[in-house]
Amino acid sequence: LGLLRNINPQKRRVIRENFEAYAYIAPAAIIIFAFWVFPVFLSVVVSLRNWKMLDTFDTTSWVGLTNYVRAFNDDQFIKVLINTFNYVVWSVPATLIISLAVAMLLNSRIRMRPVFRTVYFLPYVTTWVAISIVWRYFYHPQFGLGNHVLLNYFHVGELKWLLEPRGVIEMLVAPLGIRISNPVLAGPSLSMFSVIMTSIWRDIGFFMIIFLAGLQNIDQAYYEAADIDGASAWQKFRHITFPLLSPVTFFLLIISMISAWKIFVPMFIMTPEGGPDNTTATVVYYLWEKGFRGTGLLGYAAAIAYILFVIILLLTVIQNVFLGKRVQYGD
């Protein structure tokens, strides 16, 4: 500090502020660098080596892109990608539509709005692990409420729910004598579909809250003008609500697709071992299974993780390109 005395006060203050600032960001920066930034690069290294569970860097060797090539030749991995894709395209739009409907009902003049809002939001607050256990019970072929309702209130046959590997579309058209073998066209297995229903049930609250915030930002003057012009409820939705809400909808679509690609917990709890015929195994489940069970192929698992990363990154890029700065974080 004796050194600093020879420098002019203005400069001294700048240097002092610099040191202070570095000290302030240091604790967070060290942790973020060590456990978030550095691992991104370490992950590349691991994915390019034949790294196994108990290896260190020295006991592994460079294998180039072998792990990535292997992934795309791995039937199981392709299946897992299709499973996750099915989950994404079936759960996200349904959740969006239902929650928009609920949000619009709650946004109209209604009594007890906070009560309804709490009720719809509660599933989202509770933890995936616990509610997955509850829904596993619900779907139990013998003791579950699901089959009881089907049998006694709808007088249709029993379903195997979480134990059923056939695709839902495949099951629907089977009585017509049509057979579908394409895994995408056959839809998610009933097992996966059961998980999808649970995840819709859970996520409605989250989407609803954001839709409500979006709806409340729409200027009432538009609706008043539409009323004067004698617009119907549908016209008001089609020409006012939907366009003005589209940035919110798009934002929700992207972030929910991102989080849906990363889904793991409900399948892991409700359908152990990847479900019937591996139809509920998702990408993250597969990465866990390859990386941390048995021989623990960490190199291969890291390659899978990177492929997932690329998918998610693409979605993020799409979001940023299309949305720009239209989504406001914070105030």
Place this chain on the structure above:
Amino acid sequence: MIIETTNLPVTIAALIVSVFIIFYLTRLAQSRGASWAMPFLGIVALVFLLVFAVVSARVIERCVRNFGGNNFSLFLYVILIYELAVAIYSITKKEGRVFSWHLKYQILLVGSVIMMLPFYWMVSSSLKTFTEAIAMPPDWIPSKLVWQNFVEAWNAMSAITYGDPPRPLTMGRYFHVSIVTGVSATVATLITAALAAYAFAKMRFYGRGLFFYIVLATMMVPGQVLLIPNYILINRLGWYDTYLALIVPWCASVFVIFLMRQFFMTIPDDLWDAAQIDGSGRFRYLWTVVVPLSKPVFITSAIFTFLANWNSLLWPLIMTTSPQMRTLMVGLQTFNQEAGQDFHLLMAASSLAIVPVVIIFFFLQRYFIQGIARTGLKD
């Protein structure tokens, strides 16, 4: 005969659809000024009511026969009659708004029942005996409240012992691990994030833009991608299966830094000038002026950080192995695997795991909902 083959939901659906059709035709006739159509509609409504009376008698019979002591169908039936009354009222009084007003509440109510049913089922099953929990048809209300289930679920793993002297492993241990991990990671995150966010928001230093860009870029990296390198790292550091592995990597959050920075930017610089005149340093200014002003953002951040920790499954599953290091979620998952069909115990354990979260939610609901609405943070 058609009445013999119909079932309750089909009947309900048919009735509701017919009510809608009549209602719509009435509105249509009204708006077109077609008063001649009214008598015809009246006749249709009458026929419809007659059919309804016949069908309803059959349905009641079926209800009683099929469901025995089950009151659920009767309950549905009462709702149906109420619904019809409203529909007929709004048709005869030509008050369309009454009907849509009722419809709105009814949709919301049915939705609420669906949302709450799993919770009711969880709690009621957790209070049943084993035979009652797996009984078919199910009992909606437990005949006797078996509080013992909670004790059993709590002690389900007590065959395993840990520590010296050996203690049985209970859910208490899981709670202990989860709370220690969650609270320390949350407190640490708030401190590190407040410091970093303050520097990013209010101080000038070389590389500020670059560092902040790194923070933003890190937000895009999904945590699952980092599991493998972090597993290797944690092993290398010798933290595997310790509290350090569960806590230290979660002591900073780019998201919380970002959130706090946005809030700190809105605090006027005049306050800092005033504080300087009063002889306060930056550090003191941060903790005595900025932090109290930012209470909402701190509470929101604390909730999200704590819940992310409390709910996380994959990280503790990978980073720990011994039974005494199980967090509540890992413990619950293990119990789920081992309990098989002891649903009454599983439901008791799940209820216990949900309780703290629900309590936090009810006390801090405002911050929860504002936080989500503002940030759109998803899982």
